[in-house]
Each structure stands twice: as structure tokens, then as C-alpha cells.
Amino acid sequence: MFLRHIPFLKAVFMHSITAYGGPQGHLAMMLKTFVHQRRDVTEQELMEYNAFCQLLPGASSSQTLTLIGYKRGGVTLAVATLLIWIAPACILMGSLSFLLQYFDQKALNTDIFKYVQPMAVGFLIYGSMRAFRISIRNLATGVIMVVSLLASYFLKSPWTFPCLIILGGVVSNFSDKRIPDFHEKPKKIRWTNIWLFALLFILAGFFSELARTHDWITRRPFNLFENFYRFGSLVFGGGDILIAMMLEQYVSRAKTQFMNAEELLTGAGIMRALPGPTFSITAYVGGMVMRSLGPGYQLLGCILAPVAIFLPSLLLVLFFFPIWHNLKKYVVIYRALEGINATVVGIMWAATIILFLAIPHTWYNIAIALGTLSILFLSRIPSPFIVLACLILGWLM
Numbered sequence: 001m002f003l004r005h006i007p008f009l010k011a012v013f014m015h016s017i018t019a020y021g022g023p024q025g026h027l028a029m030m031l032k033t034f035v036h037q038r039r040d041v042t043e044q045e046l047m048e049y050n051a052f053c054q055l056l057p058g059a060s061s062s063q064t065l066t067l068i069g070y071k072r073g074g075v076t077l078a079v080a081t082l083l084i085w086i087a088p089a090c091i092l093m094g095s096l097s098f099l100l101q102y103f104d105q106k107a108l109n110t111d112i113f114k115y116v117q118p119m120a121v122g123f124l125i126y127g128s129m130r131a132f133r134i135s136i137r138n139l140a141t142g143v144i145m146v147v148s149l150l151a152s153y154f155l156k157s158p159w160t161f162p163c164l165i166i167l168g169g170v171v172s173n174f175s176d177k178r179i180p181d182f183h184e185k186p187k188k189i190r191w192t193n194i195w196l197f198a199l200l201f202i203l204a205g206f207f208s209e210l211a212r213t214h215d216w217i218t219r220r221p222f223n224l225f226e227n228f229y230r231f232g233s234l235v236f237g238g239g240d241i242l243i244a245m246m247l248e249q250y251v252s253r254a255k256t257q258f259m260n261a262e263e264l265l266t267g268a269g270i271m272r273a274l275p276g277p278t279f280s281i282t283a284y285v286g287g288m289v290m291r292s293l294g295p296g297y298q299l300l301g302c303i304l305a306p307v308a309i310f311l312p313s314l315l316l317v318l319f320f321f322p323i324w325h326n327l328k329k330y331v332v333i334y335r336a337l338e339g340i341n342a343t344v345v346g347i348m349w350a351a352t353i354i355l356f357l358a359i360p361h362t363w364y365n366i367a368i369a370l371g372t373l374s375i376l377f378l379s380r381i382p383s384p385f386i387v388l389a390c391l392i393l394g395w396l397m
Contacts, residue, residue, distance in 0.1 A: 002073075002076070002077075005072060005073050005077055005080075008038070008040060008069075008072060008073075008077075008081075009080060009081070009084055011033060011034070011038055012065065012069070012081050012084045012085055013084050013088075014033075014382070014383075014384045015029060015030070015033055015034075015065070015085070015383070016084060016085045016086075016087070016088050016089065016275065016276050017088050017275050017276070017384070018275050018383055018384040018386075018387040018388075019061075019275050019276060019383075020116050020117075020119065020120045020123070020275050020387065021120030021121075021123055021124055021351075021355065022061075022120075022239070022278060022351065022355075023059075023060050023061040023278070023351075024124055024127065024347065024348045024351035024352070025120045025123050025124055025127075025351070025355075026061035026064075026065075026277075027046075027050055027061065027064065027127055027131075027348065028123040028124050028126055028127025028128070028130075028348075029123055029127075029383050030046060030061075030064065030065065030068070031043065031046060031126075031127050031130050031131075032123075032126070032127075032376060032382075032383050033382070033383055034046070034068055037380065037382065040068055040071070040072055041068055041071060043130065043134045044134060045071070046064070046068075047131060047134055047135060047341050047344060048337060048341070049064045049067045049068070050064045050344055051165060051337070051340040051341055051343070051344045052067075052320075052321065052324050053067070053317060054161050054162060054165050054344065054347075055162055055165050055166070056313070056316050056317060056320065057232070057233055057234055057235055057236055057312070057313075057316070058232050058233075058235065058309075058310075058312055058313030058316060058317075059232075059277050059278070059279045059309075059310065059313050061277060062082060062085060062086065062277050062279065062310060062313055063313050063314075063316075063317040065081055065082070065085050066078045066081055066082045066085075066313075066314060066317055066318075067317060067321060068081065069081030069082070070318065070321070075190075075318060078314075078318065079314065082310065082314055085276070085277065086276065086277055086279075086280060086306060086310055088275070088276055089271075089274055089275065089276025089277055089280035089283075090276075090280045090282075090283040090302075090306045091283070092274055092280075093267065093270075093271060093274070093280045093281055093282075093283040093284040094283035094284060094286070094287050094299075094302030094303075094306075096267060096270060096284050096287075097267075097283070097284045097285075097286075097287025097288045097291065097298065097301075097302060098287065098295075098298065100263070100266070100267075100288075114394045115364075115365075115368050115390040115391075115393050115394045116273065116387075116390060116391070116394070117355065117358070117359045117365075118359055118365040118366070118368035118369040118372075119368055119369070119372045119386065119387065119390045120355060121352065121355050121356050121359065121369040121372075122368070122369040122370065122371070122372025122373040122376065123372060123376070123383075124348065124351060124352040124355060125352055125369070125373050126372075126373055126376040126377065127348060128345065128348040128349050128352050131341075131344065131345045131348055132145075132345055132349075134341070135338075135341035135342050135344070135345050136342060136345060137338075140171070140172065140174075140339075141172070141338060141339065141341075141342035142342075144168050144171055144172065144339050144342040144343055144346065145342045145343070145345045145346040145349070146346065147346065148164050148168065148342070148343040148344075148345075148346025148347055148350070149346040149347075149349045149350045149353075150350075151164055151346075152164065152346060152347045152350035152351070153350045153353060153354065159236060161236060161347060162236055164343050164346075164347070165340050165343050165344075167339075167343070168336075168339035168340050168342055168343035169336030169337070169339045169340045169343075170336070170339070171339050172335055172336055172337075172338040172339025172340075172342070173332060173335045173336055173339070187321075187322035187325045187326060188322060189319070189322045189323055189326075190318060190319060190322070191319075193315045193316075193318050193319035194315070194316075194319040196315055197233075197312060197315040197316060197319070200229060200311070200312075200315075201229065201230075201233060201312075204222075204225055204226040204229045204230070204308075205226055205230075207222045207226070208222045208223050208225070208226035208227075210222075211223060220289070220290060220293065220297070221290070221297070221300060221301070221304060224286060224289055224290065224301060224304055224305060224308070225304055225307075225308045226308075227249055227308075228282055228286070228304075228305045228306075228308035228309045229308040229309070229311065229312060231245055231246075231282075231308075231309060232279075232308060232309040232310065232311065232312040232313055233312040233316075239268075239271070239278030239279060239281065242278070242279060242281070242282075242309075243264070243268050243281065246264065246281075246282075246285050247261065247264055250264070250285065250289060251264060258288065258289040258292075259285070259288040259289065263288060264285065264288075267281055267284040267285065267288070268281060270284075271284070275387070279306070279309050279310065280306065282305040282306045282308075282309045283302045283303075283305060283306045284302075285305060286301035286302050286303075286304055286305025286306070287299070287301045287302040287305075288301075289301055289305075356369070368390065368393075372386060372390075
């Protein structure tokens with residue numbers, strides 16, 4: 001049964017080594033790969049998955065991809081999907097914690113990635129336009145989209161996204177949209193996931209505090225797991241908010257400074273140049289925090305931190321998604337989906353504008369962005385080939 005999913009897992013792997021642009025960029029690439037090319041999910045399903053994941057703490061693009069795997073093959077395939085998605089970026093970022101001391105800092109700013117950002121702008125425009133066509137059907141959803149765009153652009157709070165999602169759902173409930181007949185069977189709620197999430201949260205805190213107060217020799221791995229499990233359970237707003245939390249935890253507040261701000265920001269900069277989830281920076285930080293204890297502990301930190309940060313995302317999304325699915329038969333939730341999807345479109349357009357303004361507005365950057373957009377609309381060339389072409393172009397030019 002598992003063998004028939006190998007083509008899907010190959011597509012996940014190719015997505016993991018070519019997905020740039022942060023959560024919204026990842027969504028645009030998912031539209032191209034898993035909707036239009038492979039047809040694993042429909043456009044409406046993908047938008048619904050992404051909107052639902054915005055309501056949860058953790059890595060939203062990782063949770064969205066996990067749900068695609070869950071739809072295809074249940075919990076086992078969902079877990080395999082998540083592991084394949086996070087592995088390449090985490091391996092690269094974990095390796096960086098070992099190799100950073102051997103690198104010339106200037107050499108890290110290689111030009112091979114200089115066309116990646118304009119390419120990501122092209123993907124974001126493509127995803128935003130496709131999502132606009134799917135979700136914006138009337139004046140009300142158009143207004144919700146514009147308000148979400150402005151709020152996402154000007155308000156940088158980690159609570160902005162979930163608050164906008166909830167507000168969009170409330171506003172769209174003033175419509176008189178009729179709910180269709182649902183013929184799907186209710187999904188079984190796996191209570192084990194939420195109990196395991198809560199148990200791990202309590203145990204991680206208990207053993208971390210026990211290790212600290214009793215000054216265990218092995219206290220640092222316990223503290224590391226608790227820190228990142230807590231981050232993964234509470235963080236909203238993506239990688240930028242996570243970086244701020246790690247800066248406060250391991251640089252500003254730490255009695256013994258585990259790493260300096262320059263080292264953390266160097267890792268953050270390199271993470272942005274690599275494909276895959278932004279939360280992969282935890283593999284680098286985990287290694288840096290444990291490096292003073294020797295290579296064995298450093299390798300443990302590279303593994304322990306990403307496991308701890310992604311585990312809450314997995315448990316929460318697999319627990320709450322069946323509940324969300326079952327609630328859709330109620331008119332309040334069904335009407336809310338219209339506003340929630342419109343909010344997601346506004347957030348995507350805001351991300352597009354922010355990234356576009358962040359790149360130099362040279363003629364070749366604009367040409368790369370428009371060329372990427374044209375290829376996505378006018379051809380069936382897979383996303384990995386577009387990314388590879390931009391990397392080769394950066395290397396040659």
C-alpha cells in the first residue's frame with residue numbers, strides 16, 4: 001500500500017529542495033505541483049488547508065503539506081511527508097553549525113542565490129492570482145482581501161494572521177450563502193494526538209526544570225527540547241517571530257551566552273537563501289547551543305531542536321483537522337470559509353508586495369520575476385527546473 005505513494009513522496013522531496021519564498025511562496029509552489037500538475041488536492045482544498053493551518057501555532061506551510069499527505073494516505077503518509085519535507089533543509093542548516101567556523105563570512109554571500117528572490121516574487125504573484133480567482137467572488141470577499149492585505153503589510157504582530165483569519169470568518173457570516181448537502185462521512189477524531197501533545201508539554205517542562213535545579217550534567221539537552229517544544233506550541237507568525245524568540249532565549253537572556261547575535265543572524269540569512277521550511281534554522285541553533293559539549297552533543301542538538309519544533313505542529317494539525325472537517329456541515333463554519341479564504345489571499349498579496357519591495361528593482365530582477373510568472377502560466381515546466389535555471393543563471397552571471 002505504501003509503495004503506491006512513492007511518486008507522491010518523490011514530488012514532496014523535489015518540493016523540499018526547490019521551495020523558496022517563505023510560507024506564502026511555498027503555497028504558490030504547492031498550487032503548481034500538487035494541484036495543477038499532480039492533482040493530489042483541488043485548489044479549494046489547498047486553500048482551505050492553508051487557511052485552517054493559519055489558525056494553529058507552528059509552521060503553517062509544513063502543516064499544509066502534512067495535510068496533503070494525510071488526505072492521500074492517512075497518518076502514516078502524513079508523518080512521512082513531513083519528515084521528507086523538513087529533512088534536506090535541516091541537514092544543511094545542522095551542517096552549518098559544524099562548518100561555520102571554517103567559512104569566510106564574505107564567501108557565504110555567494111551570488112548563486114541572487115536570482116532566487118525575484119523568482120520567488122514570480123511564484124508569489126502566480127499563487128496570489130490563482131488564489132484570487134478561486135476565492136474572491138463578490139464585493140464582500142474583495143473588501144476582506146484588501147483589509148487583510150493592508151493589515152498584514154503594516155501590522156507586524158505575531159497575532160495578526162490568526163486574528164485576521166477569525167475576523168474574516170466572522171464578517172463572511174453576515175452573508176446568506178446556502179450550505180450544500182454534505183455526503184462525506186465524519187472523520188474520526190484521534191484524541192491520542194492532543195493527549196500526547198499535552199503530556200509532552202508537561203513532561204518537557206518538568207524534566208527541564210528538574211535538570212536545571214539539580215544541575216544535571218546532561219541538563220542542556222532537556223532544556224533545549226523544552227525550549228523548542230514550547231516555541232513550536234506557541235509561535236504564530238512564522239520564521240521571523242521564531243528568530244526573535246531564539247534571540248531572546250539564547251543571546252539576550254542566557255546567563256551563559258550560547259551564541260552571539262551575529263552568529264544567529266548569519267544562520268537566519270543563510271536559511272533564507274535555502275529552500276524548505278524556515279523553521280529549519282532550529283537545526284543550526286540546536287547545534288550551536290550544544291557545540292561547547294563536544295561533537296556528539298552538537299549532533300544531538302541538530303536533531304533534537306527540529307524534532308521538538310515540528311512535533312507540536314504535527315500533533316495539533318492531526319488532532320484539530322478532523323474536528324474542523326466535521327464542523328464544516330454547520331452553516332456558521334461553511335460561511336466562515338469564504339471570508340477565511342479571502343483573508344489568506346490578502347496575506348499572500350501582502351507577502352508578494354513585501355518581497356518585491358525588498359529586492360533591488362533592476363531590469364534583470366523584474367525580467368526574472370515576469371519570466372517566472374509567464375512560464376508558470378503558459379507552460380507545464382515543473383517548479384524544480386525553474387529554480388535550477390535561476391541558480392545556474394546566478395552562478396554564470
